[in-house]
Amino acid sequence: MNNFEYSRPETAEAAIAAVAGDAKARFLAGGTTLIDLMKCDVEAPTHLVDVSRLPGLDAIEVGPGGIRIGAAAKMTDVAEHPAVARDYPGMREALLLGASTQLRNMASIGGNLMQRTRCSYFRDPSYAQCNKRKPGSGCAAIDGVNRGHAILGTSELCIATYPGDFAVSLMALDATVHVQNGRATAFPIDDFFLPYGPSPHIEHPIGRDELIVAVEVPASAAARRSHYLKVRDRESYEFAACSAAVGLELEPDGRTVRDVRVALGGVASKPWRARQVEAALRGKTFDEPTIRRACELAVEGAKDWGHNGFKITLAPRVAARALMQVGGLE
Amino acid sequence: MDLRLLINGAEHRLDVEPRVTLLDALRERLQLTGTKKGCDQGQCGACTVHLDGRRVLACLTLAVQAEGREVTTVEGLAEADGTLHPVQRAFIRHDAFQCGYCTPGQIMSAVACIEEGHATDDHSIREFMSGNLCRCGAYPHIVAAVREAAAEMAPMREAAE
Numbered sequence: 001m002n003n004f005e006y007s008r009p010e011t012a013e014a015a016i017a018a019v020a021g022d023a024k025a026r027f028l029a030g031g032t033t034l035i036d037l038m039k040c041d042v043e044a045p046t047h048l049v050d051v052s053r054l055p056g057l058d059a060i061e062v063g064p065g066g067i068r069i070g071a072a073a074k075m076t077d078v079a080e081h082p083a084v085a086r087d088y089p090g091m092r093e094a095l096l097l098g099a100s101t102q103l104r105n106m107a108s109i110g111g112n113l114m115q116r117t118r119c120s121y122f123r124d125p126s127y128a129q130c131n132k133r134k135p136g137s138g139c140a141a142i143d144g145v146n147r148g149h150a151i152l153g154t155s156e157l158c159i160a161t162y163p164g165d166f167a168v169s170l171m172a173l174d175a176t177v178h179v180q181n182g183r184a185t186a187f188p189i190d191d192f193f194l195p196y197g198p199s200p201h202i203e204h205p206i207g208r209d210e211l212i213v214a215v216e217v218p219a220s221a222a223a224r225r226s227h228y229l230k231v232r233d234r235e236s237y238e239f240a241a242c243s244a245a246v247g248l249e250l251e252p253d254g255r256t257v258r259d260v261r262v263a264l265g266g267v268a269s270k271p272w273r274a275r276q277v278e279a280a281l282r283g284k285t286f287d288e289p290t291i292r293r294a295c296e297l298a299v300e301g302a303k304d305w306g307h308n309g310f311k312i313t314l315a316p317r318v319a320a321r322a323l324m325q326v327g328g329l330e
Numbered sequence: 331m332d333l334r335l336l337i338n339g340a341e342h343r344l345d346v347e348p349r350v351t352l353l354d355a356l357r358e359r360l361q362l363t364g365t366k367k368g369c370d371q372g373q374c375g376a377c378t379v380h381l382d383g384r385r386v387l388a389c390l391t392l393a394v395q396a397e398g399r400e401v402t403t404v405e406g407l408a409e410a411d412g413t414l415h416p417v418q419r420a421f422i423r424h425d426a427f428q429c430g431y432c433t434p435g436q437i438m439s440a441v442a443c444i445e446e447g448h449a450t451d452d453h454s455i456r457e458f459m460s461g462n463l464c465r466c467g468a469y470p471h472i473v474a475a476v477r478e479a480a481a482e483m484a485p486m487r488e489a490a491e
């Protein structure tokens with residue numbers, strides 16, 4: 001790991017100014033992915049500006065309209081918050097099924113949202129080709145081992161899978177990401193993750209010196225009846241092969257779908273909202289055949305890159321199962 | 331940089347570069363080699379220590395990030411007279427290791443797992459201990475040791491509440 005300067009400013013403004021004033025400076029929160037990538041020689045900032053102790057940045061505020069989670073809040077503290085357990089159970093599950101307790105005790109919500117969409121070739125600079133690590137160099141995964149890679153939202157330049165869980169649950173719940181950079185800006189969560197275009201190394205609409213201050217999740221009946229199902233190669237401490245964040249609200253008749261949310265993880269280049277599935281279920285009777293038919297729509301346009309075709313079969317099943325579990329059909 | 335770290339109740343002063351991890355500071359500067367380096371990249375749990383009472387990975391924590399926090403390592407678990415912590419005793423009773431390399435991390439993680447209230451049944455123990463890998467596959471004995479230590483610690487935990 002290269003050496004660097006370390007600072008711990010006392011205000012958000014000072015932290016932003018410190019990063020803005022130094023082209024090779026970066027915010028540091030829990031360090032669980034930044035320090036790791038620095039050890040792999042993938043990242044080499046020369047100044048780390050620690051934002052993990054900024055006063056108030058870890059606050060979790062609950063109101064009737066929703067919950068506002070400070071960017072420095074730890075994954076563990078959010079998962080263990082009673083309002084999260086009560087009103088956003090799917091978000092809690094997504095947090096608790098990510099990484100390990102040790103990592104969740106360190107990792108912040110802001111850092112979690114900023115974790116790179118990456119693959120094992122990205123982590124290993126001995127591979128010359130990686131358009132994310134070295135724009136224009138090619139992609140080692142397209143003709144390489146790509147079992148874990150994405151089937152949705154890929155491009156000929158990069159097929160890496162968005163690896164996180166928490167943001168998938170945020171995607172289902174229509175969260176907003178609040179960013180500070182002199183002026184305050186808010187991004188709907190779907191816009192906070194850019195689709196792969198000509199520059200797959202650019203993953204977010206914010207610059208290096210823009211600080212995430214909070215994530216806001218609106219309260220809803222679908223959030224209160226939400227669920228996160230994560231399917232993976234080993235039972236725990238593993239990234240998703242496929243995951244589904246779902247939310248459900250039925251009409252008073254108890255069987256007609258009023259509101260439904262479906263987002264997928266582990267299969268796409270970004271947290272992936274399956275709006276076609278939702279549209280096919282809204283107003284319909286909530287039963288297994290209808291759910292299974294609707295969930296097939298989740299993989300429309302999916303592409304098999306050689307080793308990951310199994311995800312085209314898996315994703316609709318995971319989505320359907322998550323819906324059946326949340327709806328009490330399984 | 332000049333750092334003061336509070337480790338196992340004692341203050342240590344050391345002069346380190348910002349890039350030095352807590353793990354390297356413990357092992358190479360303070361000769362506290364109980365904390366092990368397995369993968370050095372956050373994947374195995376061998377380096378687990380407690381920071382302000384919560385388990386974290388020392389290999390991904392910069393020493394400077396531990397400034398002003400209370401660090402507990404496996405060396406700090408036993409009582410001053412040498413009486414082992416209930417989790418340490420349970421690991422010995424159950425022979426919950428083979429080579430022993432993952433053991434300090436397993437023990438630090440287990441102590442926290444019990445204190446968090448996650449050692450409720452075998453399934454939960456496995457889930458909340460999943461951040462600690464054991465190449466020797468001593469898992470069944472580790473789970474048994476954690477289960478028994480949790481039962482032994484239950485009255486103490488209740489009294490503390």
Ligand SMILES: Cc1cc2nc3c(=O)[nH]c(=O)nc-3n(C[C@H](O)[C@H](O)[C@H](O)COP(=O)(O)OP(=O)(O)OC[C@H]3O[C@@H](n4cnc5c(N)ncnc54)[C@H](O)[C@@H]3O)c2cc1C
Pocket residue numbers: 026027028029030031032033034035036051071072097098099100103106107108109110111112113114115163164165166210211212213237238239240371372373
């Ligand atoms: C072994 C391992 C397994 C894992 N498994 C999972 C998993 O199963 N599921 C999952 O979802 N994740 C998983 N992760 C990823 C983990 O969730 C992230 O590493 C963590 O959430 C990052 O948070 P952090 O605070 O440590 O970020 P840091 O490493 O401190 O920072 C990450 C990035 O975010 C930037 N940043 C930090 N805070 C802010 C802010 N407030 N505003 C703007 N930018 C900011 C930093 O500059 C840096 O670029 C795993 C990680 C490891 C090491």
Ligand code: SF4
Pocket residue numbers: 117118119120121122129130131132133138139140141142157158159160
């Ligand atoms: S899939 Fe993306 S991250 Fe992986 S090697 Fe190709 S360009 Fe790099």
Ligand code: FES
Pocket residue numbers: 366367368369370371372373374375376377378387388389390
């Ligand atoms: S040495 Fe820290 S997790 Fe492996």
Ligand code: FES
Pocket residue numbers: 426427428429430431432433463464465466467468
């Ligand atoms: S006892 Fe050998 S690695 Fe666990």
